[in-house]
Amino acid sequence: MVRITNPLSGSSKRKRSIRALCCSMEKILSLMVGSVLLTISLMSIYVLSTISEQGGGGVVAQQPHHRQTVDTVSVGDKVAPEKPSQLRPKQAPLQGGGIPKNSKVIAYTVSVTGCGNDPITEGAAVLKHSIHRTSIQNAGNDDSVGRYDYKMYAIYHPNAKTCAMPLQNLGYTLLERETPVAVEDIKGDFLRKKIASNGCCGEKELIKLEAYTLTDHAIVVHLDLDTLILKPMDALFDLMLGTRLDSSGMDIMWPDEPIPNQIDAYFTRDYNMVTPTTKYKPVQGGLLVLRPSMDAYKEYVDIVREGDFREGKGWAGKVGPFYGSMTFQGLVPYYYDVLHPGTAVELNRCVYNQMCDNPRTKRTVNDVVDGDCRDGREDCEDCRSRPVSDIVTTHFTLCQKPWLCLPHLENIIQHRLCRKLHNEWFRIRSDLEVSLGHAPRGAGKYQPDQFFGFCNRSGKEGYIPIAIPSNSS
Numbered sequence: 001m002v003r004i005t006n007p008l009s010g011s012s013k014r015k016r017s018i019r020a021l022c023c024s025m026e027k028i029l030s031l032m033v034g035s036v037l038l039t040i041s042l043m044s045i046y047v048l049s050t051i052s053e054q055g056g057g058g059v060v061a062q063q064p065h066h067r068q069t070v071d072t073v074s075v076g077d078k079v080a081p082e083k084p085s086q087l088r089p090k091q092a093p094l095q096g097g098g099i100p101k102n103s104k105v106i107a108y109t110v111s112v113t114g115c116g117n118d119p120i121t122e123g124a125a126v127l128k129h130s131i132h133r134t135s136i137q138n139a140g141n142d143d144s145v146g147r148y149d150y151k152m153y154a155i156y157h158p159n160a161k162t163c164a165m166p167l168q169n170l171g172y173t174l175l176e177r178e179t180p181v182a183v184e185d186i187k188g189d190f191l192r193k194k195i196a197s198n199g200c201c202g203e204k205e206l207i208k209l210e211a212y213t214l215t216d217h218a219i220v221v222h223l224d225l226d227t228l229i230l231k232p233m234d235a236l237f238d239l240m241l242g243t244r245l246d247s248s249g250m251d252i253m254w255p256d257e258p259i260p261n262q263i264d265a266y267f268t269r270d271y272n273m274v275t276p277t278t279k280y281k282p283v284q285g286g287l288l289v290l291r292p293s294m295d296a297y298k299e300y301v302d303i304v305r306e307g308d309f310r311e312g313k314g315w316a317g318k319v320g321p322f323y324g325s326m327t328f329q330g331l332v333p334y335y336y337d338v339l340h341p342g343t344a345v346e347l348n349r350c351v352y353n354q355m356c357d358n359p360r361t362k363r364t365v366n367d368v369v370d371g372d373c374r375d376g377r378e379d380c381e382d383c384r385s386r387p388v389s390d391i392v393t394t395h396f397t398l399c400q401k402p403w404l405c406l407p408h409l410e411n412i413i414q415h416r417l418c419r420k421l422h423n424e425w426f427r428i429r430s431d432l433e434v435s436l437g438h439a440p441r442g443a444g445k446y447q448p449d450q451f452f453g454f455c456n457r458s459g460k461e462g463y464i465p466i467a468i469p470s471n472s473s
Contacts, residue, residue: 104147104148104149105148105149105150105151105217106148106149106150106151106217106219106220106221106237107150107151107153107211107214107216107217107219107220107221107292108128108131108150108151108152108153108220108221108223109152109153109154109155109211109214109220109221109222109223110124110127110152110153110154110155110167110172110222110223110224110225111154111155111156111205111207111208111210111222112154112155112156112157112160112163112164112167112225113156113157113159113160113200113201113204113205113207114157114159114160114163114201114204115159115160115162115163118225118401118403119403119465120163120164120167120225121166121167121170121465121466121468122402122403122463122465122466123225123226123401123403124154124167124170124172124225125170125429125432125466125468126228126402126425126428126429126432126466127223127225127227127228127229128152128170128171128172129428129429129431129432129435130228130229130230130428131150131152131229132150133145133229133428133431134146134229134230134231134232134233135148135149135150135232136148136149137149137150144231144232145232146232146233146234147232147234148232148234148237151173151217152170152171152172152173153172153173153174153175153214154167154172154173154174154175155175155177155207155208155210155211156174156175156176156177156207157176157177157178157179157204157207158176158178159204161176164176166468169468169469169470170468175210177207177210178207179203179204179206179207180206180207180209180210180297180300180301180304181203181206181301181304181305183195183196183203185305186304186305186307187305187306187307188306188307188308188309189307190307190309190310190311191304191307191308191309191326192307194326195326195327198324198325198326198327199323199324199325199326199327199328199329200324201327202327203327205285205324205327205328206304206327206328206331208222208285208288208328209297209300209301209328209331210297211288211290211292212290212292212293212294212296212297212300213292213294213297214292215292215293215294217292218240218241218291218292219237219240219241219289219290219291219292220289220290220291220292221233221287221288221289221290222287222288222289222290223286223287223393224285224286224287224395226286226395226396226397226401227286227287227353227393227394227395227396228393228394228396228421228424228425228428229392229393230388230391230392230393230394230424231391231392232392233289233392233393234249235247235248235249235250236250236266236289236347239259239263240263240266240289240291246259247259250347251347251348251350251351251352251390251392252345252346252347252348253268253269253346253347253348253349253375254346259345260342260343260344260345262343263291263343263344263345264290264291264293264296264336264340264343264344265288265289265290265291265332265336265343265344265345266287266288266289266290266344266345266346266347266352267283267284267287267288267289267332267336267344267346267347268283268284268286268287268346268347268348268349268352268353269281269282269283269284269333269346269349269375270282270283270284270285270329271349271357271359271374271375272357272358272374273322273323273324273329274322276361276372276373276374276375276376277376278322279318280314280318280319280320280333280334280337280338281333281375282322282323282324282325282329282330282333283328283329283332283333284329284349284353284355284395285324285328285329286353286355286395286397287347287352287353287393287395288332296335299335299339300331300335303315303331303334303335304331309325309326314330314334315330315331315334315338316334316338318334318338319333319334319337319338349383350381350383350386350390350391351386351390351391351392352392352393353393353394353395354383354386354391354393354394354395354421355383355394355395355397355398355399356383356384356398356399356414356417356418356421357383357384357397357398358382358384358414359373359374359375359380359381359382359383360372360373360374360380361374364412364413364414366412367412367413369382382413383417384413384414384416384417385413385417386417388417388420388421388424391421394421394424396421396422396425398418399417399418399421399422400418402422402425402426402429403460403463404458404459404460404463405446405451405455405456405457405458405459405460405462405463406418406422406458407419407447407450407458408422419450422450422451423450426450426451426452426454427452429452429454429466430452430454432466433466436466436467436468436469438467440452441453441454442454442464443464444456444462444464446458446462
């Protein structure tokens, strides 16, 4: 160890020792500074070369390396690690990665196959207003609005032009479409002979497939005119667009099944049309959320034109027969269950497309259910017991149409929820009337709290129609 003393009090020998020591320290400091400068130079060269390789004009931040992790899919309140084959890829952000620029504008479509006895403008007007109320266009007026915009389309067959034209005044864009495949062009003899009398609307039901051609939009929602939207469907849209990677906020029918890497469709099934042991169940035609695709549309057209619908066995001998199986309700499950499995998600029918149907094979008496579960499970939920606050969309089938002014007064499970959902339809109609500059209640005296004054008596003759101005769109 070198001991340094005060140079003013030491001898000349000590002074020389001190000067020698100082010189040595200066050399050491000089070497240290040189090393630091060399290190800085090398780092600068590395950063510049990295920028050149990346092709950018700024400094590229190097990300630390982590061990690969496994994503999870949330179902309800449970979070479980996915198997490698079930991992959802991190898809592109909403406005990138090939997603259409209208990804924030959801296309809502209805189909008009013919002019019947129902006043379609009533259903179309209230349906559109229910969509408006749950869209971003209603932001600031309601805390429960969604983040997506909307555009309304009405696809109609040429035979239905007369009754479809009034929908233009409601804000619908009208699309006239022939049946995608002419009946005489179907190759399969059995399908060619029978399709015109199948289901509600025969071959004209196939115009619903035209929804797949709306490729300016990232998502299309096809609805029947007797449906109603009560809550936003943002969770479905987010997952389909890849802006979220888990299914939280959704109610799916089979939560233990993996979520597809790419979701091309959501739907519910109509378990009432088949026995519990039927392998391929029909799709309920009142709701289909789809990814538009011309390739998918052309494949549907080819399937119908080939006409491989076998007597007593259905599409390719697998899907059908059941009500409407030759057209939409059978084609859609054939496409997604048989030809393209693992690309669609079945939604919980108690939350989406709620119809208040009996989940079991026998009649319900005095609120006591009986029989086997129609969906094949040992225990199943009774959708008729769901609170209205849980329901996202409803479909007025078993409950009948709201414009029939049916009171559903019996205090039994078959009527209680129907009454509440009809009341929701008239509540939204009341809000529509206000938006049109009308009074929130009509002059009708029949159960005014239930029907908001828009019914004079029970039955279609007692219904008071909406006075729609020509510039209401």
